[in-house]
Amino acid sequence: MSYLKFDRRLMINLEYSLYRSVLRTNRKGAYQNTSISGCNTSKYQGLLVMPVPYLDDENHVILSAVDETIIQHGAEFNLGIHKYSGDIYYPRGHQYIHEFNCDSVPQTIYRVGGVLLSKETMFSSRENRLMIRYKLIDAHSPTIIRFKPFLAFRKASQLTRENDQVDRSYRQVENGISTCMYFGYPELFLQFNKKPEFIYHSDWYRGIEYIQDQQNGDSYQEDLYVPGYFEMSIEKDEEIILSASDIVVDTSILFDEFEYELRKRTPRSNFYNCLRNSSHQFFYIPKNEETYLLAGYPWFKVRARDLFISLPGSTLAVDRVDDFEKIMDSSIPHLMDFMEEKPLKNIIKQIEDPDVLLWVVWALQQYRKENNETSNEKYTPFLFFIMKYILTNKHPNLKVNNETGLVYTDGHDVAVSWMNATLNGKPVVPRSGYLVEFNALWYNALCFAEEIAEITKDKELTTLFREKIEIVRRTFVTTFMNEAGYLYDYVENDYRDVNVRPNMIFAVSLDYSPLERSQQKSVIDYVTKELLSNCGIRSLSPKSGNFKPHYEGSPEEKTFAYFNGMAFPWLFGSYIEAYLRVFHKSGLSLADRIMVAMEDEMQNNCIGTISEMYDSTPPFLGRGGFSFAMSVSELLRALKLMKSYESEPQKGSTI
Structure with a gap:
C-alpha cells in the first residue's frame, strides 16, 4: 500500500x-x-x-x-x-x-x-x-x-x-x-x-x-x-x-x-524515505563539477546560511559523505573569495552575513564526527584560515571584542541573523550587538578549533584558542544568563533583550556549551514551556505583546508575524539535540512525539516534504516556502541523532 x-x-x-x-x-x-x-x-x-x-x-x-x-x-x-x-x-x-x-x-x-x-x-x-x-x-x-x-x-x-x-x-x-x-x-x-x-x-x-x-x-x-x-x-x-x-x-x-x-527514485514508503527523497530535491548542479543546495521551493536560490545549516542533514544524516565533500568543495572557493575580498561569483547569495562562517565551522565539525579518520587533513587548513580571519577582525560585520572575547555585529540597519524579515528596508527584529546564537556558535567554534589544533600538534594555535575559550566561557554566562534562568536574545551596551526566543537553544545543543548543566536544563525548560509548538519552535513567546501566531493579514502584518510567533521546524533539530544532551535516553519519548506530529505533515501542504514555517497555534497551517531545505535536513539530522541514543543505557540527567 x-x-x-x-x-x-x-x-x-x-x-x-x-x-x-x-x-x-x-x-x-x-x-x-x-x-x-x-x-x-x-x-x-x-x-x-x-x-x-x-x-x-x-x-x-x-x-x-x-x-x-x-x-x-x-x-x-x-x-x-x-x-x-x-x-x-x-x-x-x-x-x-x-x-x-x-x-x-x-x-x-x-x-x-x-x-x-x-x-x-x-x-x-x-x-x-x-x-x-x-x-x-x-x-x-x-x-x-x-x-x-x-x-x-x-x-x-x-x-x-x-x-x-x-x-x-x-x-x-x-x-x-x-x-x-x-x-x-x-x-x-x-x-x-x-x-x-x-x-x-x-x-x-x-x-x-x-x-x-x-x-x-x-x-x-x-x-x-x-x-x-x-x-x-x-x-x-x-x-x-x-x-x-x-x-x-x-x-x-x-x-x-x-x-x-x-x-x-527513492520510494516514499515511510516518513524517513519522504524526508530523504525531499532532501535530494534541494541539490543544485549548475555545472558538472559544482554542487550546492537550494534553500527551498518555490522561490529560493542558494543562500549561504541555509546551505551550511542544511548540509549535514542533507548528506551526513543520509550516509552521503561524498555529497558533503562535493558541496563543501564547491563552496570553499566562494568563501575564500569573500574572505580575500575578491569579486564574488554570486552563486551563493548572502555570503557576507556575519554568522555564515560560524555555521561553516559547525558543518565541518559534524563532518569530522561522521568521518573522523580523513577529516583532519582535508579541511584543517581551511578551518584555521576561518578562525584567524575572524580573530583578526577582518570580517566587515563580525568583530571580536578583545576584552570579552565575544563577537558582536551591527544589525540596526540590516538583518544580520536568520531572523531576516524586513519592512521598509529595515529589520523587523533589529538584533544587534552580542547575539546569543552567534556567541554560542563562536564558543563552539573555538573549542572545535582547539581540538583540531591539539590533534595536529599545533602548539601555538592550541594555546591561542585555549586562552580565548577561557575568556568567552566566563563572559558568555555573565553577558547572557539572567536571573529568570534563560538567556537574553541579544545584548548591546546597557540594553538586554528579554524576549524569550529560540536562539538560546544553540547554547545547549552545540557540542561545546559555555553553560553549566543546571543552566542548560533551565534554558531547555523555558524553550519547552514557552516555545515548543506542534510543527516547530516558536520564534517568540506567546507571553510577548508582539506575539503573532498566524501568518495572515496584510503583507506588512505577515512580514511582522514572520519572526514574532511563527513556528520553525528546522529548530527541532537543535531542540532535540539539546534535549537529548540534557536528558539522554529518557528524552526520546518527547522527541518521538515531535516526529509523530511532523509525520502528519507528510500529507499536508506539499506532500512528502516540510514547509518553511507553520502557524504556532491551531490549525498549524504550513506557510512560506512549501519545501524548505533547513526544515527537511534538520529533521533528518534529528532522526539520526535519536537513533544513536536508542542504544544508550538508561540514565538520568546527572543534574
Missing part, C-alpha cells in the same frame, strides 16, 4: 485536494509543482518551471498545464481543471479521479465510464524535462486522447495577460512541435513516443485564477496561451509518453528514459 495515497473521496473534495500539492525537481533548479487535483493554485506552480540564466536570476513558468481529454464515440471527457472568476472550476476533471498516490512518482488514476487511465508524472534528473506516461488500463471501445498545452513563458513571480507580442508560430519536430512565445526564451519542445496529429488553433484562455494567491492578498489572475492541441488513438494496455523540454529529444528512447528515472 502506498504511504502517500488519496482516495476518490478526498480527491473530489476540492476543499481538501486544492490545498495539497506535489513537487518534482531536477538538479538544475527546475521543478514541476501543482495540486494533487491537477489545478494550479499559485502563480509559482506549473508543469515546467525553470531558470533562464541568460534572462535573469529567477525561475520562469514555461508550461503551466496540460489538459487531457478522453474521446469515445464522439463524447468528450475533459480531465483538466482550472479556476475562473466567480468560484467557477472548469472543466471539472477532478470528478473522474479514482485515486492519487505518490510512491515512486505521482500517479493519478482516472475512471471515465468504462475507461480506466493511469497518468504518471516524472521530472528528469539530468535535464529540464517533464515526462508524463499515460497507460490505458481498460477500455471497451476505441479511444482517442487529446492533449491541450497551456503556456505562460513568464517569471514565476509575475502573471501574464493576453497581448499581441506573442509569437504564435510553431515548427514540426519529431513526433511533436516546438514553440516559443517571446524572443529571448528557450524553445519549448512538446514530443510523444508516437506520432500525434497536431491541430493548430491558437487562443488565449482568459481569467484563470490562483486561489492561494487570492487568499494571500497577492495578484492572482492571468491569461494563458494555447497554441492548439494534439490527438492520437490509444489502445488498451498501450503506453503514451509526453515529453516537455527545452531541448529536442529522441522520441524512440522516451520509454527507456522514463524507466531509467523510475529506477533512481
